Amino acid sequence: MLKIENLHASVDGKKILKGIDLTIKPGEVHAIMGPNGSGKSTLSNVIAGRDGYEVTAGSISFHGKDLLAMQPEERAWAGVFLAFQYPVEIPGVNNVYLLKAGVNARRRHLGLEELDAMEFMQLVREKARLVELDQAFLSRGVNEGFSGGEKKRNEIFQMAVLEPSLAILDETDSGLDIDALRVVAGGVNKLRSPERSIIMVTHYQRLLDYIEPDVVHVLADGKILKSGDRTLALELEKRGYDWVREEAAHA
Amino acid sequence: MSDNAQVEHLVDKKYEAGFVTDIESDTLPPGLNEDVIRHISAIKGEPDWLLDWRLAAFAHWKTMSEPHWAHVKYTPTDYQAISYYSAPKKREDGPQSLDEVDPKLLETYKKLGIPLHEQEFLAGVAVDAVFDSVSVATTFKGKLKDAGVIFCPISEAVQEHPELVKKYLGTVVPTGDNFFAALNSAVFTDGSFVYIPKGVRCPMELSTYFRINASNTGQFERTLIIADEGAYVSYLEGCTAPQRDENQLHAAVVELIAHDDAQIKYSTVQNWYPGDENGVGGIYNFVTKRGDCRGARSKISWTQVETGSAITWKYPSCVLRGDDSVGEFYSVALTKMHQQADTGTKMVHLGKNTRSTIVSKGISAGFGQQSYRGLVHIGKDATGARNHTQCDSLLIGSTCGAHTFPYVEVKNPTATMEHEATTSRIGEDQLFYCKSRGIAEEDAVNLIVNGFCKDVFNELPMEFAVEANRLMEVSLEGAVG
Ligand SMILES: Nc1ncnc2c1ncn2[C@@H]1O[C@H](COP(=O)(O)OP(=O)(O)O)[C@@H](O)[C@H]1O
Ligand SMILES: [Mg+2]
Numbered sequence: 001m002l003k004i005e006n007l008h009a010s011v012d013g014k015k016i017l018k019g020i021d022l023t024i025k026p027g028e029v030h031a032i033m034g035p036n037g038s039g040k041s042t043l044s045n046v047i048a049g050r051d052g053y054e055v056t057a058g059s060i061s062f063h064g065k066d067l068l069a070m071q072p073e074e075r076a077w078a079g080v081f082l083a084f085q086y087p088v089e090i091p092g093v094n095n096v097y098l099l100k101a102g103v104n105a106r107r108r109h110l111g112l113e114e115l116d117a118m119e120f121m122q123l124v125r126e127k128a129r130l131v132e133l134d135q136a137f138l139s140r141g142v143n144e145g146f147s148g149g150e151k152k153r154n155e156i157f158q159m160a161v162l163e164p165s166l167a168i169l170d171e172t173d174s175g176l177d178i179d180a181l182r183v184v185a186g187g188v189n190k191l192r193s194p195e196r197s198i199i200m201v202t203h204y205q206r207l208l209d210y211i212e213p214d215v216v217h218v219l220a221d222g223k224i225l226k227s228g229d230r231t232l233a234l235e236l237e238k239r240g241y242d243w244v245r246e247e248a249a250h251a
Numbered sequence: 252m253s254d255n256a257q258v259e260h261l262v263d264k265k266y267e268a269g270f271v272t273d274i275e276s277d278t279l280p281p282g283l284n285e286d287v288i289r290h291i292s293a294i295k296g297e298p299d300w301l302l303d304w305r306l307a308a309f310a311h312w313k314t315m316s317e318p319h320w321a322h323v324k325y326t327p328t329d330y331q332a333i334s335y336y337s338a339p340k341k342r343e344d345g346p347q348s349l350d351e352v353d354p355k356l357l358e359t360y361k362k363l364g365i366p367l368h369e370q371e372f373l374a375g376v377a378v379d380a381v382f383d384s385v386s387v388a389t390t391f392k393g394k395l396k397d398a399g400v401i402f403c404p405i406s407e408a409v410q411e412h413p414e415l416v417k418k419y420l421g422t423v424v425p426t427g428d429n430f431f432a433a434l435n436s437a438v439f440t441d442g443s444f445v446y447i448p449k450g451v452r453c454p455m456e457l458s459t460y461f462r463i464n465a466s467n468t469g470q471f472e473r474t475l476i477i478a479d480e481g482a483y484v485s486y487l488e489g490c491t492a493p494q495r496d497e498n499q500l501h502a503a504v505v506e507l508i509a510h511d512d513a514q515i516k517y518s519t520v521q522n523w524y525p526g527d528e529n530g531v532g533g534i535y536n537f538v539t540k541r542g543d544c545r546g547a548r549s550k551i552s553w554t555q556v557e558t559g560s561a562i563t564w565k566y567p568s569c570v571l572r573g574d575d576s577v578g579e580f581y582s583v584a585l586t587k588m589h590q591q592a593d594t595g596t597k598m599v600h601l602g603k604n605t606r607s608t609i610v611s612k613g614i615s616a617g618f619g620q621q622s623y624r625g626l627v628h629i630g631k632d633a634t635g636a637r638n639h640t641q642c643d644s645l646l647i648g649s650t651c652g653a654h655t656f657p658y659v660e661v662k663n664p665t666a667t668m669e670h671e672a673t674t675s676r677i678g679e680d681q682l683f684y685c686k687s688r689g690i691a692e693e694d695a696v697n698l699i700v701n702g703f704c705k706d707v708f709n710e711l712p713m714e715f716a717v718e719a720n721r722l723m724e725v726s727l728e729g730a731v732g
Contacts, residue, residue, distance in 0.1 A: 090698075
C-alpha cells in the first residue's frame, strides 16, 4: 500500500534523507528506530506533506497514487494519519469540533453523507473509551493545557476517530510513564487491522514489548541501514547504533 | 511554501455589501455653517432648545481641531466638502407600514439580510432601520408599546417624548467632549432612541442597521438608550456601506444610561466598506460610544465585532458611577488589506466596589494595522474597585502590525488590577496540524480565528454569534492560496 523509493529530502538546503526505500503492505506494523537527528521525523513529515521539506529525488506511492503530488488534507482524505511528536495547541478550537470538521471534509470528498452532531458524538464517545480518554478532554481546546502524556493520548484518540489506512506514530511513546504507555499501546493494538498499516517511530524498544512489529528498520544518517525482525530491536538496545553504521560502511 | 507566503493571501476578500441603491434623495449641497444646521433642524421640525443646543455645539466645534493622537494615518477630512443631510424622497407623509416603504429600500435591506418582515417578528428582532439619515421603517412597535418600551427614531422621540430627550441627551457625551462628538451634536440627523421603563425586561432584542448610501454624505447618527431602574435591554447595531472610491466619514455618538439595577447590553457588528486592496476608499469610522452606569448595581456591556471601515477610531466606554456597578467590553477587531484600527475602551471607576472586564481580540492580516488603546481609571472614592483586562493579538502574515497602549490611573489603593496580553501568529504548525486532519487551509484559518474570538462571540446574542462567525469567514475568504 505504501512504496517509498530512493527518497531524498532536504530542509533549508541541508540534505536530511539520502535515499530511503521502504515498502509496507496492508496490515503490517513497521518500527523505525534510530539515533536523534537521523531523519525519522523528517520522513514522517514528508509522508504527511508538511511544507518546508524539499523532496529532491525519489517517489512515494500510496494505494497506487503519487502521494507527493497531493496536499496534506488530500493525503488525510486518502487515509494517511500522522500522530505528531509535538502536537500543537490551538486555543479556543474545540477538540471535537476540529475532528468533526476533518471527518466530514473527508466524507464529503468520498461522496459520503456528513455525520450530524448526534452521530458524531456517538462515534467520538465510543473511540474515547477505546483509548481511555476522559470525556472532559473532548470539549477542551485542541491540546490546550494538556500534559505531554495527554497530548499523546489525544493523538491516538484522533487516529481512532479518523480511521486511517496508514498511521505514522512519531515517538508517541516518549514522555509517557509506564501506565500511560500501556493505555496508548492498548489503544493502538485495538486499532490494528488487516487493512491498516502502522509506522512506529521510536527510540526505545520497550514500546515494542506492547506493540509487536512485523519489521524493524534502523534509520541513521538519512538512510535505512538495516532491517530485521523483533530481535533487531533487542540487539539495538543492547549494543546501540554504531555497530549498524560500521556494518553498513563495510557492506 | 512558507508560512507567510501561504497565509498572506488572507487579505483579498471582496466586499459583499458594496452595491448602491438607485433611489431619489433629498440632499443638501456640501458645506457646513449655521444655516445648514438651521436647515436640518427645520426639516425635522425641532423645538428651539434643540436648535440652540446644536448651534452651541457647532460654536464649540469651530474652536476645536481634529485629533491626531490615534495610531492611524489618513489625509485630513475637508469638512466643507461633505453634505450633511441626505434623505430618501418621501411619498406623501412617509410610510405608515412596511407595505408603503419603497420596494427598492426593502430590496437593499434584503441584500443585507436584515430581518424586516413580519415573519422576523417570530425571531424576536425589532429593527429600526436607518437609511442614510432618516429612519424609514420601524417594526414591532406594537409589542414593544405593550411592554411600555419606547423604540423609535430619535427625531421622532424629539417630537413624541421631548422631556426624555431633553433630560438625557448629551448627559453622557457632552457636546464639547471631543471634536467628532461636537460635530455630531451640531449636525446629527437621525439614530435610535430607546427607553425601557422601571422594572421592564425588554421582550425582544432591539436592532438597528445603519447603512451609508448616498456618496459624499457623512453619517452622524445619535443613539440614546435609557434603562430605568431594574430594566433590561439588549441592543444590536449592524452597519454596512456601499463601495466607493472616496472616503466617507461616519461620526456617530451613542449614549447609554443605566439607572439602579438596570442592565444594557449593546452589541455591534460593523462591516462598513473597508476600501479596496490598495487602500482606496472606505469609511472613516470615528465614533464616540459611552455608557453611564448611573445607578447602583447597574451594568453596561459593550460587545463589538469590527471587520469593516478603512479607519476605525472608537472606544466604547463605561463610567461606573453607581456603587457595585459593572462595566464590560468584549471586542473582536479584524484589520486586513490597508485597514487601520485604533480601538479599545475606557473604564472609569467612580463608585465603590465597581468592577470592569475588558477582553480585546485583535486580528491583523495583509497590511492591516491595529492598536488596542485602553484606559482603566480608578477614582479616589472607588474603594474595592476591580478590573481584569485581557488583550490578545493574532497576526496573519508578516506585513501587518499589532500595538497595545494600556493606560492605568489608580487613585485608590484598594483597587485590584489584572492585565494579561498575548501576541501570536497563526503558525505553520497549527495549519499543518489541521490539514493533516483533513481540513483544507482556508477552513483551518477560519477554525483558528474563530477559536481565537470565541470568548467574545460567546457574549453576543445567539443568532448574532452565528452571524459574527459567518462574517469572519467571509472576511477571511480568499485569504489563503
Ligand atoms: N525545520 C527544520 N529546519 C532545519 N533543520 C531541521 C528541520 N527539521 C529537521 N531538521 C534537521 O534535520 C535533521 C533530522 O531531524 P529529525 O527528522 O527531526 O530527526 P529525528 O526525528 O530522527 O530525531 C536534524 O539534524 C535536524 O536538526
Ligand atoms: Mg523526531
